[in-house]
Amino acid sequence: MNTSARALHLAGMLSAILMGLAGCGGGDSDPQTVVAPSIDPYYNVCRGVDPACYNDWGAFANSPNRVLIYSRTAGPRHANLGTPMAAGLNPAMNADNVMQAGLKRMFEEAGIAADWTEDVTVIANRINNYKAVVFASSNRDTLWNEAVTTSNDAARTALRNYMRRGGGFVGLHNAFGAEYNWPYYEGLLGNANFYNHAPNRNGDVQILADDPSTQGVPARFAFQDEWYNLTPFPTNVKFLAKVDTATLDPLTASPHPGHKDFHPVAWCQYYDGGRAWLTTLGHNTHSFQANSEGPGAQAFQKLVVQGVKSVMGLTPFCTATK
Structure with missing residues (x-):
């Protein structure tokens, strides 16, 4: 912008x-x-922390507790996503599809069924079958279908209508590097986009809010990530967690101007009738592995699962008070 x-x-x-x-x-x-x-005049949607922005139409009242993991990349691919998967729903996972397999395991352990895909036509045709869709580092023109030579907005339209039905959206890590030319998606991320990052490094995550998605998560935990810098910077959202920039190692790799004193890493908002829970975290393979000894992996996994539950409506959503 x-x-x-x-x-x-x-x-x-x-x-x-x-x-x-x-x-x-x-x-x-x-x-x-x-x-x-609560209308945002730039994105022309109702968004923010006001529950009045949610379309409580009961569209998913009789839907199973099932989520869709979407990890299609149209640009640089994170190592923890592994080898691109075949088309269709629930293709065979490769041994290196660690992020997708980890999310599936995490959700199923929480009693949530999970499907997965890297096929944009699944978004276009089946998204309404799910109480939540998780964009797992799906980046660049992730909703573009190369096979379509005429109108190519089916997946975008499906995602927009899904949110308007009261759907749940979760964006993880490089989901912030997607759909740069679609303002609606930028708004869905909380008026935010990936700008750059310093080296993958250690730092402390600090929980900011008492919220269903942060319940039982340590108030402070060591973690390792790329600590995305954002432009534009998120607005009109409920901030849930930040990185304590004083703990970043090395300190010489300074954050983007404006992030030094307050560098958020997770937040939530109502958006255009639906619910959106966002985190820039999730770069490393060990962050998604079972019984991982990587820094903060278990705390991060708990945070993500509880964020997904909240957008599904299984727990209250975005009710943080501080």
Whole structure:
């Protein structure tokens, strides 16, 4: 997003807030005027921490507790994703598909059935079968179908309509490096996108909020990651965790300007009728392995599983209070 567009975005948000304030209180306002203070005028959706942005239509009330793990990459592929998988739903996993296999194991241990795919047509045609979809480091034009030579927006349209039905979205790690040219997706991430990262290194994750997704997670735990820097920086979200930048090793690899004192790594928001839970963490293979002795792996896995449960509606969502 260029500077002028960002300025218009911020001006629009201020206008929406002022409209909301004008609509509060007194009884002299036009009864036909609908005030929607949670509307983000840039993305033109209702988003933020207000539950009024959720479309509680019961669209998934009778759906099984099943999630879809989507790990298609259209650019650089993280090592923990392993060899690209065949088309279709639930293709054979290779031994190096560690992230996908780890997520499947984590969810099933929590009583959640899991399917997996790297086939964009599954998103386009089957996404409504799931209470949550997990974008697992699926990057760049991940929703583009090379086989389509005419209109190519089927998967984007399906994802948008899925959110509007009250669906649940979870974005992990390089899901922040996806769909740069689709503003709706940037908004889904919380008005955020991947900018760059310093070397993969140790640091302490600090939990910021009392939330169903953070319950039982240590208030501070050692971890190892790339610690993504973000541009734009997330707004109008509930921040759940950050990296304590004073603990990063080495300190000489400084964060992007603006991240030094507050570098979030997990947050949640309502978005366009659905729920979205996001984390920039998840670079390393050991973070997804069972009984891993890697720093903070068990705490991270608990955080992700509980985030998924919250967007599925199995626990309250984004109710953090501090």
